[in-house]
Amino acid sequence: MPTGTIIFADNLEVLRSLEAESIDLIYIDPPFNTGSTQRRLQLRTESDPAGDRIGFGDRRYRTIVLGTMAYNDAFDDYLGFLTPRLEHARRVLAPHGSLYLHCDYREAHYIKILLDRIFGHDAFINEIIWAYDFGGRSRRRWPAKHDTIFFYAKDPQQYFFDSDAIERIPYMAPDLVGPEKAARGKLPTDVWWHTIVPTNSHEKTGYPTQKPLGILRRIIQASSRPGDCVLDFFAGSGTTGIAAWELGRRFILVDNNPLALIAMAKRFAQVPDVEWVNFDPRPYQQEHAHPTLFSPQTSLDRE
Numbered sequence: 138m139p140t141g142t143i144i145f146a147d148n149l150e151v152l153r154s155l156e157a158e159s160i161d162l163i164y165i166d167p168p169f170n171t172g173s174t175q176r177r178l179q180l181r182t183e184s185d186p187a188g189d190r191i192g193f194g195d196r197r198y199r200t201i202v203l204g205t206m207a208y209n210d211a212f213d214d215y216l217g218f219l220t221p222r223l224e225h226a227r228r229v230l231a232p233h234g235s236l237y238l239h240c241d242y243r244e245a246h247y248i249k250i251l252l253d254r255i256f257g258h259d260a261f262i263n264e265i266i267w268a269y270d271f272g273g274r275s276r277r278r279w280p281a282k283h284d285t286i287f288f289y290a291k292d293p294q295q296y297f298f299d300s301d302a303i304e305r306i307p308y309m310a311p312d313l314v315g316p317e318k319a320a321r322g323k324l325p326t327d328v329w330w331h332t333i334v335p336t337n338s339h340e341k342t343g344y345p346t347q348k349p350l351g352i353l354r355r356i357i358q359a360s361s362r363p364g365d366c367v368l369d370f371f372a373g374s375g376t377t378g379i380a381a382w383e384l385g386r387r388f389i390l391v392d393n394n395p396l397a398l399i400a401m402a403k404r405f406a407q408v409p410d411v412e413w414v415n416f417d418p419r420p421y422q423q424e425h426a427h428p429t430l431f432s433p434q435t436s437l438d439r440e
């Protein structure tokens with residue numbers, strides 16, 4: 138079995154083909170925009186002898202168009218899009234497996250309800266807040282500077298979680314805890330302060346919505362063992378795969394956007410033993426392959 142598999146396909150198709158209980162950990166960061174925004178007319182009918190509709194007792198009605206509900210439709214569609222994918226996610230997780238779902242304040246509450254329905258309310262383990270401090274600050278409300286990551290277990294009695302493997306962080310006031318504790322650091326809580334991927338960093342791929350490796354490392358360290366299989370079926374630039382590989386885990390990444398596959402081709406050029414499905418990475422892995430694939434205007438979803 139290869140160290141990693143990277144698949145160019147719709148993730149539902151891939152999820153359907155994965156064996157039940159074959160995955161140890163899933164991290165996903167789905168886009169908000171499913172690409173299928175629909176507009177639904179909002180209508181009201183009123184009694185009118187000259188109306189175009191005939192109802193009970195041959196009474197006539199006319200139809201009044203009140204407006205369109207594009208936003209709500211898009212949202213309904215979004216949950217409809219996620220539902221079968223999350224159902225399969227639960228099916229493919231091993232009994233000790235976990236799911237981490239990354240979203241933002243706009244979707245978080247609806248997604249929580251959906252996850253409770255699919256995984257069970259008692260399988261909810263944590264709501265992790267990733268707090269960062271970057272970009273403009275609204276003067277009309279509190280500037281939104283956090284994402285939400287939901288952590289669910291396949292089975293709350295059996296899930297794997299290794300707090301000893303988590304990298305510790307410095308105490309805010311080390312003088313208050315003594316030198317020994319201060320040197321050891323403390324375990325992170327469910328609020329994670331972490332920078333976004335810095336613009337000029339080595340880590341930056343240029344792929345919109347790329348998440349920091351530090352966030353993925355922490356999740357993978359805590360919720361999987363070396364040799365385990367980590368799945369990300371909204372892979373984007375492949376952050377989950379890189380973190381998994383660095384930590385000695387296997388990975389399966391899926392994305393249906395050719396730009397994501399191109400970003401991953403470059404990012405995984407030095408990673409040995411990767412199987413590519415439906416995509417040939419080689420033209421993008423040569424030394425002089427086109428370096429500027431993404432413009433700042435490229436936008437996939439909510440960012």
Ligand SMILES: C[S@@+](CC[C@H](N)C(=O)[O-])C[C@H]1O[C@@H](n2cnc3c(N)ncnc32)[C@H](O)[C@@H]1O
Pocket residue numbers: 146147148149166167168344345346347348349370371372373374375376377391392393394397437438
């Ligand atoms: C927010 S991005 C993920 C970014 C990623 N976490 C990273 O660090 O680069 C979401 C990804 O989901 C992909 N996607 C959306 N719908 C998909 C589908 N039906 N099947 C596979 N991938 C899909 C998009 O192409 C996009 O790359």
